Amino acid sequence: GQQLNQSPQSMFIQEGEDVSMNCTSSSIFNTWLWYKQDPGEGPVLLIALYKAGELTSNGRLTAQFGITRKDSFLNISASIPSDVGIYFCAGQRGAGTYKYIFGTGTRLKVLA
Amino acid sequence: SAVISQKPSRDICQRGTSLTIQCQVDSQVTMMFWYRQQPGQSLTLIATANQGSEATYESGFVIDKFPISRPNLTFSTLTVSNLSPEDSSIYLCSARPISYNEQFFGPGTRLTVL
Numbered sequence: 001g002q003q004l005n006q007s008p009q010s011m012f013i014q015e016g017e018d019v020s021m022n023c024t025s026s027s028i029f030n031t032w033l034w035y036k037q038d039p040g041e042g043p044v045l046l047i048a049l050y051k052a053g054e055l056t057s058n059g060r061l062t063a064q065f066g067i068t069r070k071d072s073f074l075n076i077s078a079s080i081p082s083d084v085g086i087y088f089c090a091g092q093r094g095a096g097t098y099k100y101i102f103g104t105g106t107r108l109k110v111l112a
Numbered sequence: 113s114a115v116i117s118q119k120p121s122r123d124i125c126q127r128g129t130s131l132t133i134q135c136q137v138d139s140q141v142t143m144m145f146w147y148r149q150q151p152g153q154s155l156t157l158i159a160t161a162n163q164g165s166e167a168t169y170e171s172g173f174v175i176d177k178f179p180i181s182r183p184n185l186t187f188s189t190l191t192v193s194n195l196s197p198e199d200s201s202i203y204l205c206s207a208r209p210i211s212y213n214e215q216f217f218g219p220g221t222r223l224t225v226l
Contacts, residue, residue: 031213042204042217102155
């Protein structure tokens with residue numbers, strides 16, 4: 001099935017650094033969700049975005065709904081070791097389409 | 113939000129047998145979904161579990177292999193039939209609460225087929 005492109009695919013960063021990742025598509029979306037998945041667990045919803053240009057924070061996490069509605073961004077400030085995991089975006093096109101399309105994932109590793 | 117539990121959390125099964133996974137949500141939800149995920153990979157939607165009617169399957173997934181039940185607004189089961197080693201994967205239940213467009217996931221069931 002279709003997937004959204006996420007970049008980078010993986011990243012190693014030092015503890016305390018800021019992290020940026022993005023999710024892109026050739027199609028327009030009406031809703032973006034960002035998830036974090038720890039090993040052996042299900043994805044946990046971090047942030048939901050509903051409007052183009054919207055900027056939403058959840059603690060050290062900030063996500064943005066791209067102005068073109070074809071992309072979304074997630075930033076993590078002052079990373080800590082427990083930020084390790086895989087981050088997935090998911091987009092919903094709306095207009096009667098109820099399913100979310102998931103991204104390919106960004107694997108984050110934090111070096112203490 | 114919705115709290116979702118799955119049983120079993122993991123299982124090891126023999127080739128040719130079946131495994132039924134249960135999914136329970138702590139509140140009524142409009143939509144329930146079943147996904148498959150290979151370790152370290154993205155999520156692949158198997159089907160949407162419809163209450164009181166047949167599930168809606170995605171391309172590549174068929175009812176004979178993945179029968180799904182959803183008898184009410186808080187519970188669903190996924191059966192993986194006639195198991196082969198290629199079915200070894202993580203199976204995730206997901207749900208969308210009433211009046212929300214957000215989607216929540218259970219902890220997953222890790223299936224290993226020998």
